[in-house]
Amino acid sequence: MAEFVGSAASQADFIWKNAEDLWGDFKHTDFGKIILPFTLLRRLECALESTREAVRESYNTFKDDEIELDPILRQTAGYPFYNTSEYSLSTLGSTKTRRNLEDYIALFSDNARAIFEEFEFGNTVIRLERAGLLYTICKNFAGIDLHPDVVPDRVMSNIYEHLIRRFGAEVNEGAEDFMTPRDIVHLATALLLDPDDALFEESPGLIRTLYDPTCGTGGFLTDAMNHVADYGSHYKIPPVLVPHGQELEPETHAVCVAGMLIRRLESDPGRDLSKNIRQGSTLSNDQFAGERFHYGLSNPPFGKKWEKDKAAVEREHKQGKAGRFGPGLPKVSDGSMLFLMHLASKLELPKNGGGRAAIVLSGSPLFNGGAGSGESEIRRSLLENDLVEAIVALPTDLFFRTNIATYLWILSNKKPEQRKDKVQLINATSLWTSIKNEGNKRRIVSDDQRRQILDMYAAGETDALSKMLDYRTFGYRRIKVLRPLRMKLVLDQEGLDRLQSEAAWVKLSPAQQSFWMEAIKPQIGQTLEYNWAETFAKEAITTDEAKALKVKANKTFITALVSAFGHKDPEAEPVTDTKGNIVPDSDLSDYENVPYLEDIQAYFAREVLPHAPDAYLDESFTDPKDGKLGRVGYEINFNRFFYQYQPPRKLHDIDAELKQVEAEIAELLAEVATE
Incomplete structure (x- = not known):
């Protein structure tokens, strides 16, 4: 050949x-x-x-x-x-x-x-x-x-x-399991390494560690190593990134090993760069347990279940801060956030130079799960520990087998002073160039567009496509809003029929049922206060007959009385318990998400009380971690910061377009009719 x-x-x-x-x-x-x-x-x-x-x-x-x-x-x-x-x-x-x-x-x-x-x-x-x-x-x-x-x-x-x-x-397998498009590899590598340009230039021969927990064929590793090798044109000995990677699929692992076998370091030609390319599941069998790295890169599979790793992951979650998954666990249907936590746990400690990482994820890790959920707690941990430096919203149609929205997260535990406690959001969704279709890949991020994104990232400013935000901007406290129960007890035949179908009634013996029936019948036709049920029941069991039949007035039976005879009445006075506390109406309970940086009482007075003057806060609904009112949640909603209102088209423009289409259809029909 x-x-x-x-x-x-x-x-x-x-x-x-x-x-x-x-x-x-x-x-x-x-x-x-x-x-x-x-x-x-x-x-x-x-x-x-x-x-x-x-x-x-x-x-x-x-x-x-x-x-x-x-x-x-x-x-x-x-x-x-x-x-x-x-x-x-x-x-x-x-x-x-x-x-x-x-x-x-x-x-x-x-x-x-x-x-x-x-x-x-x-x-x-x-x-x-x-x-x-x-x-x-x-x-x-x-x-x-x-x-x-x-x-x-x-x-x-x-x-x-x-x-x-x-x-x-x-074999009908998703290509996204094996590879990341080159334009995304180049962008992620540059975002990861460019901030350390000065370090590389000032330190010829500098040795740093590089890690990819989902290394596939080694595209990320190769590109990052080539990136720093380019400094060799300016200095005799270029910086060195020592690669480490783990891959689940044996075939792709073998390809990565072969690629690293052939690579040689100018400063150490005999070094075997393949020995740190390991095979196995990163989630359940971390081949680099306890190790940390200066740089990390990853494109974990989108929306993949982690049920095969479930037992090992849950065991490690129980270790708390001693394990990788202490903050929380996502739903078994998507393991993306497990890789996000894993990569964060691998960042080199600041005292050893610190670590940075770039990871490509779908949109779900930004917002899935409400306050207190595993997903929200993972975001909370990353943001409150100031590990999220930037998130770039990428164009759609960049990957070979999916056209979903994707995001590039930059993690760092060595942020410069001006970035501390801040997260930069970059909206790069419009920065793409059309290409001939390769599966679902119809677009690339060109070299010029990559440079534009890198410039926005380096500037760290707020403008049309970039926002520098206090991390607490993404937080909120979920409060529980209660309304008082307003109810009367209407003792009628319909209520008596309902009582006899209640589970608490069915469990009674025939003799006990007869006892209660005889006790209730004299009250039929009356409208009584809510607290009558408890008072009536407790008085009824004091009789000798009740004691002989071993009749009890437990909470379940009292609740059955209220359920059978209760009728809500908006005009009634709020129901209180025996201690004088207002009894909440469970059907009217609601929740509000209060922005983290806003005072809860001020929000409540402005947003809730005008619509429900009798509403009050559930003071027992607190956050398990800080003990304060409301449960803390975090979500990162790009639309909130970059949405631009597009006014609807004018009706006469739509009408004109419809008439034009109708005319074209009529013309085509006329041609068919004359043939």
Whole structure:
């Protein structure tokens, strides 16, 4: 096959053309499981090509000596991995292809061999051999030049992701589980790292840690590392970001590992950057428990259930501040806010330089859940601990499999003084450029538009598209408003019939029912005060007959009397209990959300009393954390700060447009009629 040139998409399509040889022998859902590991194999092979013979010579020279070969072979290879096999894809031969390929894979260093184990590559090789296609596929890939000097890391990362998108589409899986569009990656990386430009410029060779808990193929990690590597054009030794990542899916984890195996640090070429790329569920099996990082990046899956992690997450929630999920738990239907808390817990401590993080989320974490809910308590924790620096509202139609609204959160525990206790909201929903459709992705954030967003972020000012707000602006206290119960007891036959259907009455013995019936009948026809029920019942049980029948006047029975004979009367006096306290009408109870920065009594007097003069506050309805009146809630509503009223169109304009459409329809009908 000829070498290819062009964009990452066309290069990926070229590689994918190997699928043409697979039709008929394999299901289309299996194509990705074959093509992706062969692409990785060829990439690793190309990287090692120039040192292949030297590695084999070193191996043969020292293999019988009692020394550790691994460091020697890595140094000889120039990478933190190597292969000592005499074979390559182009020299496997057509007669013993499978045996030779298995030998080739087996003689990779452990860290590279693990990549193919995650793909269960051995089974793939067997199936290809049975179909008579193994040699053909090996020969096809041997003709593709994926040398790092020809295909840089960033382009190779794009190729992987284009292939995974094709793979995901074939098996009907959401591409958003695997990758983040490049324009969003670039924007998030710049927002994360640009504020530390001065630090990077003043500190050549500075080493910082980088973490992505949902690393996928490593796009975020690669882009951030490339970002700081650019400082090498100004200084001899560029800053270094040491990557750490965790990925749930074995295949995408393997791709990320392969990418990091080939990356080399100028200051430490032999360092294995893949060793900190771990596999497993971040929520229930944190591979970096107790560790913190200077920078974090993440695009967790939108709207994914976390029921498989539920037991572990709930256990950690019970640990309170000792765990990642102490503030609260969201609904099981969406785990986005668990990743938000997780990333916040991974920020490096301020005494060690502090941490910053960027995470892409859907709109629900901004507002779902009312005061006291797990979601609101998570927002409360982040805002009251001053960890939210900015939130950027992104345009719709940016992702490959969804067109929902998305938001980019910037977290930081090292805010500059002018940003302390403030959150910047940036409305970038109008900053997009149309592109040819790629699934649901119809728009990108162009380089100029990214710069515009970065400039607004850096300025930290309030204008049409940016708001600098006190974090308490997003808070409120939910108060409980009560109204007095106004009720009379009308003792009539209808009420007596209702009483006999009450559960408290049905549970009585026939003798007890007869006792109460005889006691109530003399009262029929009267209209009495609310408190009559309790007084009547307690007096009735003092008789000898009541004691003999073991009749009781408990709260349940008294409530049944009120329910049967009670009639609400707006003109009646408020009902009070035996202590003189007003009894609230449960049907009239209501709630109000009072802005956090506003006085509750002033709000109550202005917004409630004019409409309900007899209303009063439930003083027992307090916040569990601060003990003050009203339960605290937080929500971040972009529309509240950026909504612009659009007046409705004038009626005569609408009418004119309708007449024009009617005329066009009539013209079309006339044409049809004359044919």
